Amino acid sequence: MRDQLAPVPPLAEDEAGLPGPAIGEPPVTLDRHQPFRALNHREFRLLFSAYAIGDLGFWISHISLQSEMARVTDNSSIWLGILFFGTFIPMLLFAPFAGVVADRVDRKKMLMVSRGAVGVVAACLSIAVLSGVGTPGVLTLFGFCIGTLFAFMAPAQQAATANAVPLADLSSAVSVESAGSNISRIAGPALAAPILAAWGAGWSFAVYAASNVLMLLALAPVHLKSHIDRHEPGSGWQRWKEGLRHARDRPPAVAALVTMSVFSVFGAAHVVLLPVFTTQVLHHPRDDFTILVIASGVGAVIGALTTGFRRSVPTLRSAATWVLGFGIAAGGFALSTSWPLSLGLIAVLGFCYFSTTTSLNTLLQHLADDEKRGRLMGLFAVAWAGLLPLGAIWMGTVATATSAPVAVGIGAAVCALYAGVLLVRRVGSGQTSGAQPEIEPPR
Numbered sequence: 001m002r003d004q005l006a007p008v009p010p011l012a013e014d015e016a017g018l019p020g021p022a023i024g025e026p027p028v029t030l031d032r033h034q035p036f037r038a039l040n041h042r043e044f045r046l047l048f049s050a051y052a053i054g055d056l057g058f059w060i061s062h063i064s065l066q067s068e069m070a071r072v073t074d075n076s077s078i079w080l081g082i083l084f085f086g087t088f089i090p091m092l093l094f095a096p097f098a099g100v101v102a103d104r105v106d107r108k109k110m111l112m113v114s115r116g117a118v119g120v121v122a123a124c125l126s127i128a129v130l131s132g133v134g135t136p137g138v139l140t141l142f143g144f145c146i147g148t149l150f151a152f153m154a155p156a157q158q159a160a161t162a163n164a165v166p167l168a169d170l171s172s173a174v175s176v177e178s179a180g181s182n183i184s185r186i187a188g189p190a191l192a193a194p195i196l197a198a199w200g201a202g203w204s205f206a207v208y209a210a211s212n213v214l215m216l217l218a219l220a221p222v223h224l225k226s227h228i229d230r231h232e233p234g235s236g237w238q239r240w241k242e243g244l245r246h247a248r249d250r251p252p253a254v255a256a257l258v259t260m261s262v263f264s265v266f267g268a269a270h271v272v273l274l275p276v277f278t279t280q281v282l283h284h285p286r287d288d289f290t291i292l293v294i295a296s297g298v299g300a301v302i303g304a305l306t307t308g309f310r311r312s313v314p315t316l317r318s319a320a321t322w323v324l325g326f327g328i329a330a331g332g333f334a335l336s337t338s339w340p341l342s343l344g345l346i347a348v349l350g351f352c353y354f355s356t357t358t359s360l361n362t363l364l365q366h367l368a369d370d371e372k373r374g375r376l377m378g379l380f381a382v383a384w385a386g387l388l389p390l391g392a393i394w395m396g397t398v399a400t401a402t403s404a405p406v407a408v409g410i411g412a413a414v415c416a417l418y419a420g421v422l423l424v425r426r427v428g429s430g431q432t433s434g435a436q437p438e439i440e441p442p443r
Contacts, residue, residue: 038173043164043222048180050218051157054115055181057211059188060195061122061146062087064204067196068129069139079136081396084272085389087143092386094151099378100239102156103371108224111160112216114153119212121145122205130202151381158377162365163224171313174362178304178354186297243375250367252316253376255422256360259319260383262418263356266411267326269391270333270349271296276404282339295343299350304358306351313366314359320422322359326352327416334409357384 038044065087066080073079102110125142128134165173195204247253278289303322326349333345361380368376391411398407 036172036176038165038169038176041165041169043224044161044169044173046218046222047160047164048177050215050222051177052180052184053211053218054215055184056188056191057122057208057215059184060192060204060211061208063189063192064196064201064208065125065139065143067192068134068201069136071201072134072139073136076136079140081392082136083140083143084392086140087147088385088389090144090147090151091154092382092389094148095154095378095381095386096240096243096375097378098152099155099243099375099381101152102159102374102378103239103243106224107156107160107163107374108219108222110156111153112219114149114156115212115215115219118146118149118153119209119216121149122209122212126202126205126209129200129205134201151386154381154385155374155378158361158365158380159370159373160224162368162370162373164222167366170365171362174365175304175306175358178358178361179301182297182300182304182350182354185300186294189293240375243372243379246369246372247376247379253364253367255316256319256363257379257383259316259323259418259422260357260360260380261387263323263326263353263415264384264387265391265394266414266418267323267330267391268353268388269395270330270408270411272392272395273399273404273408274346276399277333277342277408281337281405282342284339292343292346295347296350299347299352300354303351303354306355306358314362316360316363317423319356319359319363320419322352322356323415324419324423326356327412327414327419330408330412330415334405334412 039048066083069079069083070076121142125134125139128138128142161173161177162170192204195207247257274292275289278284278292282288329345329348329352333342333349336342336345361384364376364380365373395407395411398410
């Protein structure tokens with residue numbers, strides 16, 4: 001069953017809530033010789049531990065949910081696609097509103113309530129499967145519920161990361177957190193396989209429910225300081241629009257969000273076609289699909305950590321460079337019929353993908369005022385994960401009408417073309433290096 005899967009990937013210092021330097025101010029200097037320096041801070045260590053437990057449980061659950069859907073539908077591609085869409089579309093629908101909430105309520109409490117609710121849903125899913133009532137519709141409904149809770153959790157989690165470290169260690173925090181998530185992306189499926197083989201999916205969901213309890217215990221002693229304006233006037237809709245204005249007033253935030261959106265729809269969505277590449281293009285057994293996933297995960301871990309070695313805040317130009325590299329590597333992957341070459345290229349894709357996402361995440365975190373950070377990170381969640389199902393739809397449709405290499409090749413060309421245009425425009429505007437000239441004070 002694992003060859004059917006298309007994994008998607010879907011803290012407290014006062015100064016962390018301040019935006020980056022304005023024009024004319026000295027740049028924030030980072031110590032590239034200490035990429036793990038964020039772990040020096042107690043609050044971040046606690047959060048990192050909690051996130052690691054939660055991410056590991058998520059991947060066990062994600063693999064098990066796909067496996068159970070394949071079992072009850074006799075490997076129906078349609079139902080697997082419906083489950084994928086139902087699980088991740090809530091990020092597009094609800095993350096913007098969740099960002100508004102994350103700027104009005106205590107972020108730690110928001111994380112704990114969301115995680116507690118995920119644990120309850122996972123326990124109910126375990127009971128449903130063990131009781132034999134886990135029909136395709138029921139599994140999709142549970143997937144949608146879990147996806148909805150993650151949509152509400154994502155902005156608070158991203159904003160909380162920035163509240164756990166000083167501004168100088170924010171890049172390290174984002175990169176270490178992203179690397180940990182990708183390690184779970186490798187370890188989770190490895191743990192899910194023996195659990196499924198020995199006890200079945202029902203007990204996998206019970207393990208996931210238990211992991212959420214452990215995560216709550218890790219979150220309990222965390223103390224976060226954030227600049228939240230609970231008395232900000234206006235309705236939820238007005239506050240959301242204020243978040244959009246904040247993005248517009250903090251260049252290049254809008255360009256970073258657009259870059260992430262294009263990258264998700266035309267780049268990251270290639271993961272849905274990896275099983276097809278394994279069997280139809282590379283002519284390997286279906287189970288070897290997991291080897292491609294692991295190779296991609298290894299590259300992603302290295303890519304996420306790369307940001308931690310930077311001496312300055314990542315720029316839009318550096319992110320565009322990684323997008324260009326992704327487009328070139330994806331084009332090579334689409335043309336490759338060699339298993340060793342494809343393994344190398346898929347690792348490069350993972351590296352470039354998470355170098356891009358971590359860079360853009362870090363850049364947006366530095367640009368945001370803390371009282372509007374949740375809304376900005378809610379928009380990032382939409383661009384990062386919410387648009388992924390739409391990319392999966394167009395890639396799957398094109399692959400069905402033509403072939404998987406053609407679909408991935410089209411996406412690669414769009415990514416490379418977009419990155420090339422963006423790089424040329426940034427050079428033409430004189431913004432060739434450094435993050436600070438791109439950061440302007442609010443108007």
